[in-house]
Amino acid sequence: MASDQYSSSDLTSVLKTLSSLANPSPQGPSNMPNHIIHHQTKSTDNDLYEPPESMHQGSSYLNTGPLAAGPPQPSIPNGNMPPATKQTSDIVDSSTITTWPAALRYVMRTVSQNEELQRKIRRLIQSQHNHEKQWWQGRETLVEKQRARVEKKKELDVVLRSVGAPVDTTKEVSTVEENQAELKNYDAKVYKASIQMAEALTLELRTLGIPFFSIRQSFISDRSPKGDQLGQSGNQPTVLRSDLSAFQRRMLELLQDLCKE
Secondary structure: OHHHHHHHHHHHHHHHHHHHHHOOOOOOHHHOOHHHHHHHHHHHHHHOOOOOHHHHHHHHHHHHOOOOOOOOOOOOOHHHOOOOOOHHHHOOOHHHOOOHHHHHHHHHHHHHHOHHHHHHHHHHHHHHHHHHHHHHHHHHHHHHHHHHHHHHHHHHHHHHHHOOOOOOOOOOOOOHHHHHHHHHHHHHHHHHHHHHHHHHHHHHHHHOOOOOOOOOHHHEEOOOOOHHHOOOOOOOOOEEHHHHHHHHHHHHHHHHHHHOO
C-alpha cells in the first residue's frame, strides 16, 4: 500500500513537470529548470555587449541606405552587352566627297528626308531665279528705251517741220556705238552682281553641307595626280578645280528637281 501511494505521488510530480514543459507560463524563466534559466541569462548578458552578426548587417544597411545614389543596377554579362550605336560614323562628311555617286547618295539620304532643309534650298534657288529674271527684264527695258529714243526723235522732227522749224537731220539722239556702250555697261553691272550672288549662294550651300559646295580646299586639285601616284597609301581622293564648277551646276540641277514644290 505504501509503495502504491509513493508511485502515485511520484507519477503526479512527473506529470506536472511534463505539463510545465509542454505549456510554459508567460511569466518566463520562473518555471524553467535552472540550467535553462542560467543559459538564457548568460545569452542576455552577452547581448548587451556583443550583438549578433545579423544585427551588425542590419545596422550597416540602414545607415548606408539613405546615402546610396540609387537602387543597384542589374549587371549585364560582357557577352550580352548591347552593341553601341554608330549613327555618327555612318554619316559621311560632305566636305570630303569628291565623286558624283558619293554626292548623290549623300543628298538622297539627307536632303530628301529633311523638309526644313528642302525649304531653305528652295528659298535660295528661288531667290537666284528672281534676280536673274529681274536682270534680264532690266536689259530688255534698256533696249526698248534705246529704240524709243529714235522713235521720239522722228516724232519730234515731224512736229518741227509742221511748224516750219528747222530740223537737224545729221544729229542723232544716240549712235549705235553709244547704245552698245550703254548695254555693255549694264551687262558689266549684272555680271558683278551675279558673281556676288553666286558667292552668297555658295556660302549658304556650304553652311547647309551640300556636296561640292562644302568641299575642303585640301580636296581640290589644280592638276590630276600622276600615274605612279595613283593608288599609293596616304593620297586622298581629290577633284579637279576645272571640274568643280561642273559638279556644282549638276548639283544645283539635282537640288531644283528634288526640292521643287
